[in-house]
Every structure is written in structure tokens, then in C-alpha cells.
Amino acid sequence: MADAGSDMADEGATGPPGPSGCPVTDWSTDFDHTDPQYAARAPEIWDELRSSCPVARSERFGGVWLPTRHADVASIAHDTDHFSSRGVIVSVFEPGPGPVGYAPPITSDPPFHETARRLLLPAFSPKAIRPLEPTTTALCRELLDDLVERAGEGGVADAAIEYAQEIPVRVIAHMLGVPASDGDRFRTFIHRIMETGGQNDAVDPADTLSAYLLDIIEQHRGSVTPRGDLIDFLLDARIDGEALDEDHIVGTVALLLIAGIDTTWSAIGAALWHLAHHPEHRARLLAEPDLLLMAIEEFLRAYAPVTMARKVAREIELGGRTLEPGDWVLLPFPAANRDPRAFDAADEVILDRAKNRHAAFGLGIHRCLGSNLARMELTVAVREWLLRVPDFELADPSAVRWSAGQVRGPRTLPVRLRTITGPSSEEAA
Numbered sequence: 001m002a003d004a005g006s007d008m009a010d011e012g013a014t015g016p017p018g019p020s021g022c023p024v025t026d027w028s029t030d031f032d033h034t035d036p037q038y039a040a041r042a043p044e045i046w047d048e049l050r051s052s053c054p055v056a057r058s059e060r061f062g063g064v065w066l067p068t069r070h071a072d073v074a075s076i077a078h079d080t081d082h083f084s085s086r087g088v089i090v091s092v093f094e095p096g097p098g099p100v101g102y103a104p105p106i107t108s109d110p111p112f113h114e115t116a117r118r119l120l121l122p123a124f125s126p127k128a129i130r131p132l133e134p135t136t137t138a139l140c141r142e143l144l145d146d147l148v149e150r151a152g153e154g155g156v157a158d159a160a161i162e163y164a165q166e167i168p169v170r171v172i173a174h175m176l177g178v179p180a181s182d183g184d185r186f187r188t189f190i191h192r193i194m195e196t197g198g199q200n201d202a203v204d205p206a207d208t209l210s211a212y213l214l215d216i217i218e219q220h221r222g223s224v225t226p227r228g229d230l231i232d233f234l235l236d237a238r239i240d241g242e243a244l245d246e247d248h249i250v251g252t253v254a255l256l257l258i259a260g261i262d263t264t265w266s267a268i269g270a271a272l273w274h275l276a277h278h279p280e281h282r283a284r285l286l287a288e289p290d291l292l293l294m295a296i297e298e299f300l301r302a303y304a305p306v307t308m309a310r311k312v313a314r315e316i317e318l319g320g321r322t323l324e325p326g327d328w329v330l331l332p333f334p335a336a337n338r339d340p341r342a343f344d345a346a347d348e349v350i351l352d353r354a355k356n357r358h359a360a361f362g363l364g365i366h367r368c369l370g371s372n373l374a375r376m377e378l379t380v381a382v383r384e385w386l387l388r389v390p391d392f393e394l395a396d397p398s399a400v401r402w403s404a405g406q407v408r409g410p411r412t413l414p415v416r417l418r419t420i421t422g423p424s425s426e427e428a429a
């Protein structure tokens, strides 16, 4: 068993203040989830808050709340009367009115949410995802070939940059029908949206995710032969016999790019980060490959990457505090997963944890639509890495950098490849 809580604390908390430029001095009255200190030591901060101030308040972003207990996070996620999804990324900007929102279905409230969600369900069902597994396996093997060849046995590779980040970009680009070679552009858009809370938004309107997607959607519209990808699927979709609005299509494609990339990149990176400094867990997974599916659930619990947000729609009491309409509320599913009231030994990574109803994919009506895809990518990525690089370690623990904001995972992860095994994918073919 490994203590994930103290592991996180080891990451160090140095770095410049967050995008607001104003460092946090008191996490119970002035927290800022975009501050690099939060990125580095979030589990420790949640632990402190859970016992001292379970529903914390900060005046940043126009007023934002941070509940850290599982029961509070769950009650908010299930209460769509008092908490609206019209804003899910805390920002200095006010989101538009509901119930559709700018990225359906994640920004939609009932009753429209169900319509927008139902539309996408078939594209993310287990049956639709299964055929993507061989392509994902081949992709992971190719990335490993390149990485192993470049670094060599005993050399150093960046498991976040050279491996984890490439997998979801290429898989979702393939599903949507956008060029995988635009990966760096997607990541720039996503970083702007997810990590800064709109605090440094001097952006050229022609260089936004919406402008990029409008262009791609136009190319799909003008294409003579259908490509059978998700953008075509959305162009053909109907609600009550009507084609979807342009805004709905752009918003949903943007959502799938954003929801599919940083999240899975973070989850793969965090699993590899854990395995890099837990040789006993590497050894166990290599000896008992059937354990991998359970281990992936435990990595998802312990290192859940996604915190969502809500806008308070109607006044409500929570943990003795009064939440006012218009306030932001962060929904830290990762903090819920570390609550000792909900999980035994919550800060330990137990690969074969028997009872593990974690909240990494959310709770309530907005539960992750891409969970089958995410689990497949995560399982394949970790399995293929362990087969090719069974022995590896953090090359420099102080060089690991975790992203700030609402999606948390290692963005720099230098590892030393101590042992390389197996043939390259070309030799194996």
C-alpha cells in the first residue's frame, strides 16, 4: 500500500503566484485553484479544509465556494434545482443563461440536458468504443518505440509530454475527424480555458477554439463524401426533426475536445507518476496482469483529475454557510475521493481495493459520457508502458510539474527508463 497523500506533498510548492498574480495566504478564506501551490499540494489542502472549514469561501472570481467532503460534493452534484451547470469552469466572466449553455450537454440544465446527452450516448457506448482498442494499442506501441529509441536504456524520457499527452489527442482527433497534427493548437486552447479561469485573456478572436472549430465544421459541410466521424454525426443529428444549431455543434465538439484530452492525459500521467516511485506496485501488476482493471479504478480514485463547477441558482444552506444565487461552487470530485468518511484509508493507494465507488467521473445527471473511452485509453496506456518499460523511476522528483486549475495531472514527468523489454512494434508485426 502506498500513501498517495504524502506523495503529493513531496512534489514541492514553489512557483510564481497564479494567473491573478496574487499568492494565496489562507486557503480557508482566499483559496485559488489556479495557484501553483494548489497544483502541487491539493490533497493536503483538501485534508486541512475538510476538518477545519469543510465549505470554504474565497472572494476571487466574484465569489467561489469549495466544499471538500464527499457528502457535500454529492449533494450539490445531485441538486440541479439549486445548482446550475450553465457555468462549469470558474471564470472572471459571467456565463450566459441556461438551459442549453455554451457546451451541451455539460453546460445544460434539465430538461434540455437529457436531450443533448441522449444524442451522444450511442457514440460513447462500450460497443462503439471497443473497435478503437486495437488502434489505441498500436498508437501506444508507436509512441513507446520512439521514446525508447530516443532515450535508450538508462536514459530519461518525459512520460507526460512524450507519451500520456499524445494518446487522447490522437484518439479524439480520429473520432471527431480533426487533424491530429493540430494537437499543439488544441492544447493551447485548452490551457487557456482550463488553467487560467479567464484571468489573462488577451486573445486574438481569430485564434480561439470556436474560430478553429467553425472552420473545421465548414470543411465537413463542404465535403462531398461523408467521413463517418463525430462531426458528421452531429451535422446529421436531429432534435424534434430539426438540425442542431451551429452553436450547439461547435459547443459539443469543443466539449469533446476539452473533456477528452486533458482529463485522460492527466489520468495516464498520474498513474505512471505513481508507478514510477512504487516499484512494489509495478512488480505486482506485472505478476498479476488481471489486476490492472482494478488498479486503474484505484488510480482514478486517488488521482482523479477533474473538478467541475456550478453556479448557485437559488439560495441554499450548506455546511452552515449560505450560498447566494450567482456564486460559483467548485465541485472537487478528487477531494470527495480522498474523504476518509467515504473511503477507508482514503489517502492510500490499494491496487485491489474491493469497495471503490469513486467519483472521478462525477455524480448525478452529468456523469462522464466518455468514461468507457477514458477507461480503455488508460488501461491500454498503462499496460503497454509496463510491457515495454517494466522498470522506471522519477528522474528528478522536483522537476515534476502538476497542472493548476480544474484538471489536475502531471504536465512534466521526467522518468529514467531502467529496463526496456520487448520488440519494437515493427519487429513484433
Ligand code: HEM
Binding pocket: 077, 085, 088, 105, 106, 107, 117, 172, 255, 256, 257, 259, 260, 261, 263, 264, 267, 304, 305, 306, 307, 308, 309, 333, 359, 360, 361, 362, 363, 365, 366, 367, 368, 369, 370, 371, 373, 374
Ligand atoms: C480520465 C478521464 C476523464 C475523467 C476523469 C472525466 C471526468 C468527468 C467528470 C467529473 C464529468 C462530470 C461533469 C459535471 O458534473 O459537471 C464529466 C462529464 C463529461 N465527460 Fe468526462 N472525463 C474523462 C474523460 C472523458 C472523455 C475521454 C470524454 C469524451 C471524449 C469525456 C466526455 C464527457 C462529457 C461529454 C461529459 C458531460 C456529460 C453530461 O453533461 O451529461 N470525458 N467527465
